[in-house]
Amino acid sequence: MAIEMKVPSVGESVTEVTIAAWVKQDGDYVEMDEVICELESDKATFELPAEAAGVLRIIASEGDTLEIGAPICKIEKGEAGLASAPEAPKEEAPAAPAESAAPASGTGETVKVTIPTVGESITEVTVSSWAKQTGDTVEMDEIICELESDKATFELPSPAAGVITTMVEEGAVVPVGDLVATIAAGASAPAAAPASKTDSPSSSPATSGSSDSYASGHPSPSAAKILAEKGIDASAVKGTGVDGRITKEDAQNAQKSAPKESKPAAAETAAPAPAVKGSRDSRREKMTSLRKTIAKRLVSVKNETAMLTTFNEVDMKPIMDLRKEYKDKFKEVHGVGLGFMSFFTKACAIALQEFPNVNAFIDGEEIVYNDYVDVSIAVSAPRGLVVPVIRNAEGLSFNEIESEVVRLATKARDNKLTIPEMTGGTFTITNGGIFGSMLSTPIINAPQSAILGMHNIVQRPVAINGQVEIRPIMYVALSYDHRTIDGKDSVSFLVRVKQLLEDPMRMLLMV
Amino acid sequence: MDFDVIIIGSGPGGYVAAIRAAQLGKKVAIIEKYNVLGGTCLNVGCIPSKALLDSSEHFHNAKHHFAEHGIKINAPKADLKTMIGRKNEVVEKMNAGVEFLMKKNKITVYNGFGSFVDKNTVKIAKTDGGEETISGTNVIIATGSKPLILPFMNFDGERIITSTEALNLKEIPKHLIVIGAGVIGAELGSVYGRLGSKVTFVEFASSMIPTMDGTMGKELQKSLKKTIDAEFNFDTKVTKIESNGKEVTVTAENKKGEEVTFNGDYCLVSIGRRPYTDKLNLEAAGVNVDDRGRVAVDDHTLETNVKGIYAIGDVVRGAMLAHKAEEEGVLVAETIAGQKPHIHYNLIPGVVYTWPEVASVGATEEELKASGRAYKNGKFIFKALGRATASGDTDGLVKVLADKETDEILGMHIIGARAADMIAEGVTAMEFRASAEDLGRISHAHPTYMEAVKEAALAATDNRSIHS
Numbered sequence: 001m002a003i004e005m006k007v008p009s010v011g012e013s014v015t016e017v018t019i020a021a022w023v024k025q026d027g028d029y030v031e032m033d034e035v036i037c038e039l040e041s042d043k044a045t046f047e048l049p050a051e052a053a054g055v056l057r058i059i060a061s062e063g064d065t066l067e068i069g070a071p072i073c074k075i076e077k078g079e080a081g082l083a084s085a086p087e088a089p090k091e092e093a094p095a096a097p098a099e100s101a102a103p104a105s106g107t108g109e110t111v112k113v114t115i116p117t118v119g120e121s122i123t124e125v126t127v128s129s130w131a132k133q134t135g136d137t138v139e140m141d142e143i144i145c146e147l148e149s150d151k152a153t154f155e156l157p158s159p160a161a162g163v164i165t166t167m168v169e170e171g172a173v174v175p176v177g178d179l180v181a182t183i184a185a186g187a188s189a190p191a192a193a194p195a196s197k198t199d200s201p202s203s204s205p206a207t208s209g210s211s212d213s214y215a216s217g218h219p220s221p222s223a224a225k226i227l228a229e230k231g232i233d234a235s236a237v238k239g240t241g242v243d244g245r246i247t248k249e250d251a252q253n254a255q256k257s258a259p260k261e262s263k264p265a266a267a268e269t270a271a272p273a274p275a276v277k278g279s280r281d282s283r284r285e286k287m288t289s290l291r292k293t294i295a296k297r298l299v300s301v302k303n304e305t306a307m308l309t310t311f312n313e314v315d316m317k318p319i320m321d322l323r324k325e326y327k328d329k330f331k332e333v334h335g336v337g338l339g340f341m342s343f344f345t346k347a348c349a350i351a352l353q354e355f356p357n358v359n360a361f362i363d364g365e366e367i368v369y370n371d372y373v374d375v376s377i378a379v380s381a382p383r384g385l386v387v388p389v390i391r392n393a394e395g396l397s398f399n400e401i402e403s404e405v406v407r408l409a410t411k412a413r414d415n416k417l418t419i420p421e422m423t424g425g426t427f428t429i430t431n432g433g434i435f436g437s438m439l440s441t442p443i444i445n446a447p448q449s450a451i452l453g454m455h456n457i458v459q460r461p462v463a464i465n466g467q468v469e470i471r472p473i474m475y476v477a478l479s480y481d482h483r484t485i486d487g488k489d490s491v492s493f494l495v496r497v498k499q500l501l502e503d504p505m506r507m508l509l510m511v
Numbered sequence: 512m513d514f515d516v517i518i519i520g521s522g523p524g525g526y527v528a529a530i531r532a533a534q535l536g537k538k539v540a541i542i543e544k545y546n547v548l549g550g551t552c553l554n555v556g557c558i559p560s561k562a563l564l565d566s567s568e569h570f571h572n573a574k575h576h577f578a579e580h581g582i583k584i585n586a587p588k589a590d591l592k593t594m595i596g597r598k599n600e601v602v603e604k605m606n607a608g609v610e611f612l613m614k615k616n617k618i619t620v621y622n623g624f625g626s627f628v629d630k631n632t633v634k635i636a637k638t639d640g641g642e643e644t645i646s647g648t649n650v651i652i653a654t655g656s657k658p659l660i661l662p663f664m665n666f667d668g669e670r671i672i673t674s675t676e677a678l679n680l681k682e683i684p685k686h687l688i689v690i691g692a693g694v695i696g697a698e699l700g701s702v703y704g705r706l707g708s709k710v711t712f713v714e715f716a717s718s719m720i721p722t723m724d725g726t727m728g729k730e731l732q733k734s735l736k737k738t739i740d741a742e743f744n745f746d747t748k749v750t751k752i753e754s755n756g757k758e759v760t761v762t763a764e765n766k767k768g769e770e771v772t773f774n775g776d777y778c779l780v781s782i783g784r785r786p787y788t789d790k791l792n793l794e795a796a797g798v799n800v801d802d803r804g805r806v807a808v809d810d811h812t813l814e815t816n817v818k819g820i821y822a823i824g825d826v827v828r829g830a831m832l833a834h835k836a837e838e839e840g841v842l843v844a845e846t847i848a849g850q851k852p853h854i855h856y857n858l859i860p861g862v863v864y865t866w867p868e869v870a871s872v873g874a875t876e877e878e879l880k881a882s883g884r885a886y887k888n889g890k891f892i893f894k895a896l897g898r899a900t901a902s903g904d905t906d907g908l909v910k911v912l913a914d915k916e917t918d919e920i921l922g923m924h925i926i927g928a929r930a931a932d933m934i935a936e937g938v939t940a941m942e943f944r945a946s947a948e949d950l951g952r953i954s955h956a957h958p959t960y961m962e963a964v965k966e967a968a969l970a971a972t973d974n975r976s977i978h979s
Binding site for chain 1: 917946
């Protein structure tokens with residue numbers, strides 16, 4: 001007997017995953033829970049364990065993008081007569097949440113809508129808004145509500161078509177797995193019922209266009225031509241005609257994710273424009289959900305905080321001298337290079353403990369002060385900016401900070417960071433200097449209250465004891481939320497960081 | 512280049528392509544070897560045969576049906592000369608109409624024989640003498656077809672004739688032998704049958720109009736037997752046709768392998784048509800033809816193997832029908848203009864202009880059986896139809912074939928008065944993939960022939976026709 005494995009649900013906002021690599025090959029014998037392939041979403045990378053022991057039959061190949069629930073492989077149980085394989089008990093999808101176990105059936109039963117698992121560290125979410133109200137008719141996969149975790153906002157699709165009854169109010173905090181709504185699936189039109197009854201079931205008061213007729217998605221002759229010319233497949237268009245047929249208007253309104261049609265005739269009548277050399281093409285791509293989340297959060301920070309930036313300059317000579325002297329020894333002893341990050345992280349950790357309101361954040365009417373320092377490090381990953389967290393930086397030694405930085409940066413580059421590794425953080429350090437930035441005003445990583453911006457190190461003439469000297473100088477910037485941090489504290493904080501960096505011995509002596 | 516588009520042949524494919532291309536802003540030339548535009552359809556095909564068919568139908572009605580309607584007249588006489596004259600006037604009117612359309616759309620018309628010099632150059636041997644060479648970015652081959660004649664048939668254009676000559680006979684044949692009981696044979700056979708000729712059909716296949724749904728052939732034969740003096744010889748293979756100038760003798764082999772002979776004063780050979788590419792000099796352009804002499808084209812764009820050269824209508828694969836050629840003409844013109852049109856070949860209706868007319872679209876019952884598709888069959892006969900009874904045209908039926916599960920209409924077949932007009936509803940319904948019940952739920956005016964379509968659709972839906 002073979003069981004079919006499907007792409008498990010990995011998070012509410014994740015609708016599709018890409019097969020990064022097959023760890024096992026077609027025909028291989030796999031044990032239950034053995035990792036058979038690696039999946040990638042826009043958020044993270046996941047490993048897919050075998051649901052049973054048996055011979056693997058691959059359905060989707062590497063590089064394929066699959067929707068959640070799509071078949072990915074089969075496992076032929078008891079194949080190959082391997083007695084060592086303990087009879088795998090049953091089709092136990094480890095990662096499959098309740099959602100996938102409740103398919104739309106349209107037979108009048110009630111489908112429960114629960115909060116699916118988002119990530120290991122997330123135990124509850126906030127229902128930020130309902131897109132549908134009690135009594136509304138919803139289609140399968142239609143978005144019924146928006147959920148928020150501290151990491152991102154997710155949309156919850158309906159697991160069935162029918163009439164919805166919401167169970168919690170907007171703003172409610174709901175634990176993962178809890179019921180938020182029910183859907184009376186029977187209220188939807190019976191899909192594609194063959195018309196063989198003596199009395200025709202004169203169209204039930206169901207939603208129009210929800211019926212899954214054989215003609216759904218069939219374009220009218222003019223619609224077909226328009227779609228062909230736009231290069232849009234009819235299957236990508238939602239028909240609004242009878243039984244979901246695609247009307248001319250549907251085709252006219254259909255938009256490709258790619259560029260709009262080139263405008264051919266426009267140039268003919270227009271006055272000869274000055275000749276432009278080179279391509280004038282532009283292209284459109286769908287925003288990834290990660291990008292959308294970043295965009296939304298950055299804008300909300302700018303809108304919801306009183307953010308401003310203070311600057312200072314740091315003479316890097318002492319640190320560079322120190323590094324020059326101990327670099328090799330450090331590497332020899334700790335197995336990790338001595339970079340600038342450990343100095344900055346350490347200096348910030350010390351300064352943060354001295355200026356607790358820079359390490360605090362606002363929660364409603366209250367200010368939360370953190371006695372620990374979790375430093376988020378902004379890392380440029382292939383898919384966009386991510387911010388893994390160095391925990392309890394105040395207690396870490398230089399080599400522990402450096403190892404942690406290397407570990408997190410490597411995972412970020414390989415898209416292997418887990419959600420818990422990116423969650424939390426009380427302060428952020430971002431280094432635009434590695435790309436050559438001289439000066440910038442970073443945006444706070446909400447809900448934190450401040451962020452330190454590092455920049456490039458440039459040889460500059462400075463006055464030292466009345467003499468002009470050439471020193472390696474880095475400008476540093478601190479963006480902070482003026483709501484909680486007064487100018488005195490923010491400026492003093494940055495001066496303190498400067499002081500610690502220009503005289504690293506202070507960090508040892510804590511002075 | 513002199514032109515954006517050069518079209519060789521001004522039949523319904525060619526002239527429609529010319530107009531559509533002109534509408535899309537192209538500079539268009541059309542070349543016609545005859546002095547009149549319109550091609551086979553307009554000059555020696557659809558239009559003249561319909562003119563004669565209707566004349567013969569009027570005569571037949573006057574002779575056989577006026578009395579029952581309460582119209583008393585002396586025995587009418589068929590005046591073939593006047594009928595042919597009227598037909599010629601009809602054709603001339605249509606010729607002028609096409610000419611007007613060319614002018615209106617600023618299309619340059621060349622009267623002469625066009626042939627390829629190379630892929631962009633066409634030489635015109637002008638009808639009024641002289642020669643001209645024109646060049647075009649695109650060339651559309653729309654040269655159509657000619658009646659097919661085999662050597663042993665001894666075609667002479669006098670007694671042994673094709674459809675072309677049959678439209679210009681000087682007398683009504685006493686006994687017309689029709690070789691081939693397909694669309695053309697059935698149409699012209701029924702014209703002369705109605706004018707009083709005895710008509711003997713000799714057909715290689717085992718029914719009339721053998722490519723259409725089996726019910727249609729059977730019903731047509733029944734109806735013809737009732738109304739004209741017709742004799743049918745199926746499964747019969749013609750081996751020789753000879754004429755002595757007054758009489759024609761057809762020698763054939765019947766089903767049992769016995770030699771049979773038929774004697775008549777005229778023999779119409781209507782065994783099909785062949786694509787016409789004679790002297791077109793396709794080689795000069797490098798255009799390929801297929802094993803049946805048809806210009807080979809891409810199924811979607813109708814472009815030949817040579818870029819910029821297209822072919823449409825009877826000269827390419829598919830049914831030899833004027834409306835199919837028209838659709839293809841539009842398709843090519845739009846394709847040249849960068850658009851992406853598409854033709855559902857399955858939904859091009861087939862029509863036979865006999866009386867009663869036959870028309871069909873989609874799959875035949877035979878095809879559905881062969882493909883193993885589960886289907887439902889709904890029929891409605893004209894006898895049960897108010898309008899047909901009132902008019903006295905009670906021969907005929909509508910047959911709707913629908914998918915057993917989804918109720919989607921898969922085919923519609925009509926025989927009876929106005930069938931050719933009625934089939935349009937089937938085509939429209941099928942373009943939108945309507946179900947039989949959809950048609951059954953759409954209001955049809957009463958009393959009309961169209962109600963038969965609704966009733967047949969109801970019959971197909973759930974065997975719930977109201978009036979049968």
